[in-house]
Amino acid sequence: xxxxxxxxxxxxxxxxxxxxxxxxxxxxxxxxxxxxxxxxxxxxxxxxxxxxxxxxxxxxxxxxxxxxxxxxxxxxxxxxxxxxxxxxxxxxxxxxxxxxxxxxxxxxxxxxxxxxxxxxxxxxxxxxxxxxxxxxxxxxxxxxxxxxxxxxxxxxxxxxxxxxxxxxxxxxxxxxxxxxxxxxxxxxxxxxxxxxxxxxxxxxxxxxxxxxxxxxxxxxxxxxxxxxxxxxxxxxxxxxxxxxxxxxxxxxxxxxxxxxxxxxxxxxxxxxxxxxxxxxxxxxxxxxxxxxxxxxxxxxxxxxxxxxxxx
Numbered sequence: 001x002x003x004x005x006x007x008x009x010x011x012x013x014x015x016x017x018x019x020x021x022x023x024x025x026x027x028x029x030x031x032x033x034x035x036x037x038x039x040x041x042x043x044x045x046x047x048x049x050x051x052x053x054x055x056x057x058x059x060x061x062x063x064x065x066x067x068x069x070x071x072x073x074x075x076x077x078x079x080x081x082x083x084x085x086x087x088x089x090x091x092x093x094x095x096x097x098x099x100x101x102x103x104x105x106x107x108x109x110x111x112x113x114x115x116x117x118x119x120x121x122x123x124x125x126x127x128x129x130x131x132x133x134x135x136x137x138x139x140x141x142x143x144x145x146x147x148x149x150x151x152x153x154x155x156x157x158x159x160x161x162x163x164x165x166x167x168x169x170x171x172x173x174x175x176x177x178x179x180x181x182x183x184x185x186x187x188x189x190x191x192x193x194x195x196x197x198x199x200x201x202x203x204x205x206x207x208x209x210x211x212x213x214x215x216x217x218x219x220x221x222x223x224x225x226x227x228x229x230x231x232x233x234x235x236x237x238x239x240x241x242x243x244x245x246x247x248x249x250x251x252x253x254x255x256x257x258x259x260x261x262x263x264x265x266x267x268x269x270x271x272x273x274x275x276x277x278x279x280x281x282x283x284x285x286x287x288x289x290x291x292x293x294x295x296x297x298x299x300x301x302x303x304x305x306x307x308x309x310x311x
Contacts, residue, residue: 005033006043006092008083013094015043020102022146023179025160030094040097041082044160045090060086067093067163069138077129079149079159098159100151107145107210114210116233118154123207124263124273125156130203131256133161134196141177141194143202145209181205181217185247197249200259204244204252211237222247236266 004015016029019042030043063084070081083094114122126148133140140147142162149157162177175183177194184201186193205216205223212229223245226238240262246252253259260274 006030006085006087006094008085008092008094011083013041013043013083029097042079042095042097042159044093044095044163046093047089048086048091063091063163069136070161070163072136073133073138073161075129075132077125077156077158078132079157081161081163084163093160093163095159098149098157100149100155100157102146103148103150103206103210104145106150107213111213113213113231116211116237119207119211119237120263120267120270121154122150122156123203124260124267124270126158126203126206127256127259127263128273129156129158130199131260134199134256139194139196140199140202142179142182143199143206144179144182145206146179148206178202181215181219184245184249185221186249195249196255197252200244200252200256201246201249203256203259204241208241208245211241240266 006013006015012033013030014033016031018026018028020027024046026045028043028045030041032039032041067081067084073081079098080096081093082096085092085094130140130143138161140158140161142160143158147158147160147162149159151157174180175187175192178187178198182202182205184198186195187198208214208223208226209216211226211231211233213231214229216223225242226233227235244252244259253262260270264271264274
């Protein structure tokens with residue numbers, strides 16, 4: 001394919017080959033045109049339809065209000081959100097490339113469930129990353145096996161942040177910003193809400209799917225227990241996942257700090273994921289994150305009528 005150039009708020013990017021076709025987006029390889037650091041990137045393309053100039057400005061303004069705070073996120077298990085732009089009928093979000101395979105690819109290629117010991121290790125990494133998202137007052141909103149990468153070494157990375165879904169119209173029959181099967185009841189309907197509790201639910205569904213080898217989209221709420229699916233798991237894991245996927249938010253773990261406490265009580269070797277970065281590192285990252293947010297907001301104001309990618 002011809003390699004196109006995309007102009008975003010923070011730089012220009014060369015679009016490469018198609019990596020993945022998702023339910024809501026297409027993912028392409030990408031690279032910065034003038035790389036300060038040679039890091040591989042991904043461009044997530046969302047089709048939003050043809051927009052008039054005023055609609056384009058409104059779309060960019062609405063999306064930037066939702067998306068800009070995510071540039072401050074830094075965590076070893078989070079793929080960094082870099083930039084965004086709109087071009088024609090497509091919206092692009094730019095992320096650092098997450099290594100490994102998507103969890104959905106791993107599950108599709110395997111006929112065996114993921115073992116409980118590995119689930120604990122992966123769950124601790126994911127819970128630590130989601131705790132960091134929530135510490136910034138943000139919500140992932142669309143956690144699923146498509147947004148999780150796993151390397152051969154067992155490292156987990158979360159990517160996408162559900163940002164692309166926020167551009168699509170919300171039907172009362174579909175979850176707000178989420179994926180059917182992974183979204184709890186409160187994420188549906190005209191009065192749908194998006195809180196940290198929806199991430200706890202989706203987190204539990206992903207674990208349930210990996211250990212049961214069943215598609216949650218084909219299940220009715222509430223999900224059957226892992227014991228009822230015949231999964232070879234301990235009573236502790238069965239109860240842990242059932243609490244994560246409780247239908248009422250107040251019956252779930254209240255936050256990912258509580259999730260990590262439960263995981264570390266089960267396996268003390270996971271304590272390093274609960275501790276996270278030092279206080280000094282968090283302060284420095286917070287200052288850097290605030291600077292990135294202010295920089296992107298200034299560029300949004302400067303871009304004014306000519307929104308990103310709208311040359």
